[in-house]
Structure formats: structure tokens, C-alpha cells
Amino acid sequence: MVPLRAVTDFEEPAPATCREGTGEQGAGTHGTGKGLELAFDGVTKAFGDVGVLRGLDLVIPAGQFVAVVGRSGGGKTTLMRLIAGLDGPTGGTIRIAGTARRGLQPDVRLLFQDARLLPWQRVLSNVGIARGPGWKARAQALLAEVGLADRAGDWPYVLSGGQKQRVALARALVTEPGILLLDEPFGALDALTRGDMHRLLTKVWRQHGFTAVLITHDVAEAVALADRVLVLRDGVIADDVAIDLPRAARAAGAPRLAELERRILNAV
Amino acid sequence: MSRALSGRALRRGLVPWLLPLALLLGWEVAAKAGWLSARVLPAPSDIAVAFWTTLKDGSLPHHVSISAERAFLGLVIGGGLGFALGLINGALPVAEDILDSSLQMLRNVPHLAIIPMVILWFGIGEEAKVFLVAVGVLFPMYLNTFHGIRSVDRGLVEMGRVYGLGPVALYLRVILPGALPAILVGLRYALGIMWLTLIVAETISASSGIGYMTMNAREFLQTDMVLLGIIVYALLGKLADIASRWLERRALDWNPAYRTGLEAA
Numbered sequence: 001m002v003p004l005r006a007v008t009d010f011e012e013p014a015p016a017t018c019r020e021g022t023g024e025q026g027a028g029t030h031g032t033g034k035g036l037e038l039a040f041d042g043v044t045k046a047f048g049d050v051g052v053l054r055g056l057d058l059v060i061p062a063g064q065f066v067a068v069v070g071r072s073g074g075g076k077t078t079l080m081r082l083i084a085g086l087d088g089p090t091g092g093t094i095r096i097a098g099t100a101r102r103g104l105q106p107d108v109r110l111l112f113q114d115a116r117l118l119p120w121q122r123v124l125s126n127v128g129i130a131r132g133p134g135w136k137a138r139a140q141a142l143l144a145e146v147g148l149a150d151r152a153g154d155w156p157y158v159l160s161g162g163q164k165q166r167v168a169l170a171r172a173l174v175t176e177p178g179i180l181l182l183d184e185p186f187g188a189l190d191a192l193t194r195g196d197m198h199r200l201l202t203k204v205w206r207q208h209g210f211t212a213v214l215i216t217h218d219v220a221e222a223v224a225l226a227d228r229v230l231v232l233r234d235g236v237i238a239d240d241v242a243i244d245l246p247r248a249a250r251a252a253g254a255p256r257l258a259e260l261e262r263r264i265l266n267a268v
Numbered sequence: 269m270s271r272a273l274s275g276r277a278l279r280r281g282l283v284p285w286l287l288p289l290a291l292l293l294g295w296e297v298a299a300k301a302g303w304l305s306a307r308v309l310p311a312p313s314d315i316a317v318a319f320w321t322t323l324k325d326g327s328l329p330h331h332v333s334i335s336a337e338r339a340f341l342g343l344v345i346g347g348g349l350g351f352a353l354g355l356i357n358g359a360l361p362v363a364e365d366i367l368d369s370s371l372q373m374l375r376n377v378p379h380l381a382i383i384p385m386v387i388l389w390f391g392i393g394e395e396a397k398v399f400l401v402a403v404g405v406l407f408p409m410y411l412n413t414f415h416g417i418r419s420v421d422r423g424l425v426e427m428g429r430v431y432g433l434g435p436v437a438l439y440l441r442v443i444l445p446g447a448l449p450a451i452l453v454g455l456r457y458a459l460g461i462m463w464l465t466l467i468v469a470e471t472i473s474a475s476s477g478i479g480y481m482t483m484n485a486r487e488f489l490q491t492d493m494v495l496l497g498i499i500v501y502a503l504l505g506k507l508a509d510i511a512s513r514w515l516e517r518r519a520l521d522w523n524p525a526y527r528t529g530l531e532a533a
Contacts, residue, residue, distance in 0.1 A: 084430055106432055116427040120445040120522040129441070130432045155522050171431070 035063035035211035036097040036107060036178030038083065043092035045078050052078045054235035056092070062178075065205055065212040067222035069268060070232035076215045079232065080183050083213065084110045096179065109177040111185045115164035117156040117171075124152040127171045135174075142170035145207075146200060162193035166200065173208060180205075182214040186221070198225055202247065219264050223257055224250055231267040239267035310492040315499070318492040327481070332500060335477040338394065339466050339504075342401025347458050350406040351451070354413025358447070359439070371410060379403045380468055392473035397466060404465040405458035412454025416447030449523065452516045459508040467501055 038060040045053040052075045060066050070076050081087045082094060085104040093100045096107065117126045128139035143149050146166040156164060165185055172180055182201075186194045202225065205212050216222050222229045223243055231239040241264055245256050292312055298304045299311035306314070322328035353371065357364040379400060390396035420443050428442040470479020478497050485493030520526035 086426065086430065104429060104432075108430075110427075110430045112423065112427060114423065116423050118424060118442065118445070120448075120520075121441070129428070131437075157522070157524050175432070 034176060034178060034209045037062045037095075038179055038211055038213070039095040039098075041093045041095065043082065043089045043094060045075070045082060045087070046090045052235055053082070053089075056237065058230070058237060060211060060213065062097075062211055063209050065214070065225060065227045067214045067216060067226035067229045068232055069216055069219055069222050069229060069264060071268060072217065074232050075235050076232055077183060080110065080181050080213070080215055083179070083181055084108055105179075106175075107178040108181065109172040109175065109179075110181045110183065111165070111168055111172050113184050113187060115156075115161075115168040117164055117167055119156050121156075122152070123148065123154050123156065123159070123167055126156065126167060127174055129171060130175055138174055139170070142174045143167070145173075145204065146170045160193075162189050162197060165189065165197060169200070169204065173204060173210075176208065177210055179211045179213065182212065184216055187216075187218075194221075201225065219261050219268070220252070223261050223264065229260075229264055231264060233268065239264065241267075307489060307491060310495060314492045315495050318490075318496050322493070322496070328496075328500070331476060331478050331481045332504070335466060335470065335479070336504070338397045338470075338477065339401060339462050342398045342466070343405050343458060343462050345398065346402030346405040347409045347455070349402070350409030350411075350454075350458075351413050353406075354410045354417065354451075354454075357410075358414050358417025359443075368414075371407075375407045375411070379465065383469065383472060387473055392475065396473065397469045397477075400469045401462050401465045404461045408457035408461060409451075409454045412450045412457070413447065416450025416454075417443060419450065420446035449516075449520055449526075452512065452519065455515075456509065456512045459512055460505070463501060463505045463508065 040056040040058040043053060043056040044051065056079070068076055068079065078087070082089055085101065085108065088102060095101065096105065117123075118129070121129075124136065124139050124143065127142055128135035140149065140152060143152055146169055148163060148166055148170070151159065151163065151167075156167070159167065168185070186197050189197060198221070201212075212226075214222070214225060219229075226243055229239075229241045229243060230237050231241070241260060243250075243257075243260060245254070245260075250257055295304070295309065296312050299306065299309060299314075304311075310318075319328070353367065357368055382403070383400065386396045386400055390399060424442050424446065425438065428438045433441065466477075467479055470477040471483050474480040474483075478500055482494045482497030485491075485497070517526055
């Protein structure tokens, strides 16, 4: 068992492995990042008689970047909605930073598949949607971080798909969440824009230190971005793969990466 | 280049007016030559004279302002009530269960059919006209507000909840702006019904207002005054439509379909 570690600086994180059901929650907080630990104890979710999630035991250490892959209908989106608190689990508990949670979580933010910007608010007001004192300055700073400082006064409809997702990313980060959920946010983008978004996401993840949970059906995207890939199949974690390769060495075609990708594809 | 363009724009702006102008000219000639009896159709110039004299003696502004006041008061009361009911029923399923089917039943009563009842209740006083207008505008405002709130993108509402908006902020920043296009459509419908109702109510029972003015003129066979009244109604209706379109463009600036400088309709 490799000890759990979070990213404490801009160095490459050590490979973190966490098998399901190990009960390693006692490891506590990891490092000084602002990320929060996310844990599942026997979490199940059923809609009527159909069990979508069938017993999830899992710990995601603070600051880790986890990708969840699986076929559609495998429970990925259900898992995301449970973490965000949009739905409650049928059984078991979800713990954030060690405490059991129910309902919507102020320290969890969700990046949707579609950007879901309010069309009647300008970009700046969309980023600062939660308002609060000093929201304009913070929203402007986050816009600068995602490279859209000059679009603050625009209506959302003039933005391209990639720009909309960048605004959505700024909006998600403006309250400094401990956990960021990403529900296939780049699925609708072209390959070049997706590459830009991957670099941007990696950059802000290192700077802000949040725990990231990325849901995707794209295995190449998962191994390129994450520390660890979970394969969700038929409502259980079918495989838990540590991506033990520094991000700089993850160029497409790297043999180790291809090997990991093959392993994940077989498990899906 | 730009001069040629503006010349063409000018010509295109003028062409639609040629036919009405020719008709007006023909009408004037026919009336003045005696081919058209003044009891059937007065000459356009006679209507213009009637307009000028009633404007000078103050009777036209007097009747117009009274009619406008009734219309506006009825719109505020009925429209406000319809809007409030739409908001409540759109937000609370309980309220919808209690109120909606009753409102739908009432909606199917043609509101002009209750004029005899209204005259019995209120006589021919101001209340009768305001009441009728209010009943007329209530339903288009209610239906469109309700529909607008129900058809707000649920994804945006979900986003608002995940991003920590409380119920009030969610309503003000997500649901209401999302329903606004439909609410404004309701307002435009309501404005049309408002004038229609007022015309009928004033023609049947009134002692002032444009409808009274035209009915009174009919008694004395003053066809020029009758036509003047009709034209004033048309102008007021057009004015209300322009105002509501202006409001739409201002309020829906975020929506490319309503951008300033583009004709929405």
C-alpha cells in the first residue's frame, strides 16, 4: 500500500493508489493544499428497483486529480450528482474532510457538460454569480486567470464553446472550492480547444490545490489529466489505476501511457 | 457607395406608402366631387378639420386622457394580478393545484359577455370600464407568466442551486429573467385586449372617453368625428405596441433574437 499523498507544491504528485474498501480514511488531511478529502462508505443509489451504484467504498485524498471513466449508463453522472449533493444516496454515507454530508455543499463546485452560463448576465456577473462583498474584483481576477480578462463586459452568446467553458471554470473557482467536479466538460469541444482546456485545467488545479473529480468517457483524456483513474462498471469500481507517470512525460504515444490506456479500456 | 445605399433605402422606405397615399387622394377627390356621400365617408380633409377643432377646444385631449387612464388603470390592476398569480402558481405546485383549473375555467368565459352583469354591478361609472379591462388583461398575463416560469431552463436552475443561490436570489437572478421573454409576450397580448375591451365598454356605457365621443357623434351623424375616434384608437394601439417592443428590446438585450436595431417581429 503506497501512502496517500496530496500535491503540496507545483512538483509532480507522487503516484497515489487507493484500493476500494481499504478504510484508509485515517490518513487525515494531506499537505497544505486547500483540497478536501472525499470518502464513500458503502454508498448505494437506486432509482426504483434499478441499482445504479451498488456499494462504493472509496477514498479520494485531498488535492488528488481523479478521473472516473465508464460506459454511459454506468452510474458516472449519478456519482457526480451524489457528490454535489443534488441527489441523496440510497444507502451509505459520503464524507467530505471527514464529516458526513447531505444536501448541497458550499465547498463543492460542479462544471457541467454544457457551460450553463446565465444568458441575461454579462460574463463578469456570471463568474461572480454568488455575489458577496468584493465579488467583482475576485471575478475579474479569475477571468484573468482563465485568459478572458477582456471579455468581462460581453454577453455569453458572443463567446465560443471553449470560451464559455473557461468562463464556467472561472465561475467554479471564484469561491475557492475544496472539491471541483467536472462532468465531461470538454466533450463538445474540438480537439485543439480541448487541448487548450486540458492545459488550463492542469494549471489551475496546481495553483488552487482543489480535489478534482473528472467524469469522462474519453480514456485518453483521463490518463492525460489524472493522478488516478477509476473505472465504474455496473455500479461498482471495476478497476483503480494509478497513472504513475509525470505529466511532462505523458505525450501521446508514450509506451507506459499506452499500456495504462489499454488496461483501462479492457476494464471499461 | 453609402449615398447610393441610402438612396435605395429611401426608395424602399417610400414604396410601401404609395398605395395608401393614392387611396387617400382618390378618397378625397371622390368625397369633394360628391360621388361619396359625407354620411357614408367624410373627406380626409374634413377629418383633419374635426381633429383640429376638437384639439383646439380641448375635447379630444380630454376624452383621450380619460380613455388612457381607464386603460392604464385596468392594465395595472388586471395585469398585476395575472402576473402575481402566474408567479405564485409557477413557483408553488400546491398553489397550481388549488388555483389553476379554476382560472382556466374562468378564462373560457368571454369577458365581454359579462358586460350586462358589470353594468348591473357598477352602473356606467369608471369602475365598470376598469373592471372589464382588468378582467380582459388578467388571463394573457397569467398564462404567459406561468408558462414562462415553467419553461425556464432547468439546467440553469440546477446550476444556480449548486452555486449556492438561495431561493430569493434564484428567483430574482435565474427564474424571473428566464421567464421574462414570455412575460413580455403576455404584456403585448394584454395591451391589444386592453384597447379592444375599452372600445367596447366605452361604446356601450360611458359619459366620456373616445368611445363615448364616437357614439355621441353618431347620434348627430358626424361621420368625421366617428372616423376620427377610430383613427385615435388605432394610433393609441400602435403607440402601446411600440412601447412594448421598446421594452422588449431594452429588457432582452442579452438575447440575440431581440437585439437593438433588429426588428423582432
